[in-house]
Amino acid sequence: MRREMDQQLLQKIARLKDERGAVILAHNYQPGEIQDLADFCGDSLGLSVKAAQTDAETIVFCGVQFMAETAAILSPEKTVLLPDKSAGCPLADMITAAQLRRLKQEHPDALVVCYVNSTAEVKAESDYCCTSANAVEVVNSLPEDKRIIFVPDQHLGQFVAGRTGRDLVLWPGYCATHVVITEDDIKTARAKYPDAIVMAHPECTEPVKALSDELLSTGQMLKFAATSTAKRFIIATEVGIIHTLKKQNPKAEFFPASDRAICPNMKKITLDKIIGSLEDMQYRIAVPDPIRVKAKKALDRMVEILPGR
Ligand code: SF4
16 A cells, blocks of 8 residues: 555656656665665765756755755756755754865865755865865875864764875864764674675764774765675665665675764655645755855865775
8 A cells, every 4th residue: 555655646747747847866875765766876075066957947855954055056047946844954054154264264275175964054164175085195195294173073083194194283063973982883784794894874973983894975885786796785874875785785784873863954855745745845945156156166176086996
């Protein structure tokens, strides 16, 4: 019965999508059925590139606010819709533009690199944006004598500092979904599946990363699993990625490091909300021009720098 209903909803989405000339983009942390219906599913970097390249007039962004904002900044001529306007990212809200301006005053010669998980106003105050896939490459591309402020995620920042050997000024932001994964979770999972490879996202805490085999963005996890000879993997990131990992690697097994690593905001998007979004062309995400133009410079630099793996 549920399956039949979902089929009807999917048919309705397909029809509305055609009528609106829309493309549906979904993040790897979305619920499985949303990832399956999307025209493109990926990590923040992949989605940003798609948003900039698509010819579609309308982008339905199945993700959170900052992702839809990023699409609106890169493609201002397009209509960008977020099916649930309350789908935010607590990490992105951990630093305001005013706080970043104060930090810049304390380090007047520093360049600012901001993680794409940030508001448009914070991006507008930054020199470069990065995602977890290319943060190391972005920082490595900057002059060695330059001090770098890195906001807002302290754990991604520490990972980048370790990989680049650069002394970064960090902001104490964090992702509540990733920091719930503990050292004990990794130890327990390793004891249960001793032959498994542990893949952790750089937003995890330092002790969790120290116990992991591979530190990867979600897009990099998909690539790694596809080419690895291993058959079992422990996944230390939001559990949504496991849906695609299983789909793309039917012979391998994937286990979440913690069942608690669920982002409630990512799970706000539903089939019904996508229909409502396409029917009523809501919720439209637009960024005022003075902020958009400044933020785009930082984002253009992010899209130009490809990840190393
Ligand atoms: S998983 Fe973390 S960083 Fe990603 S949207 Fe949710 S709260 Fe934000």
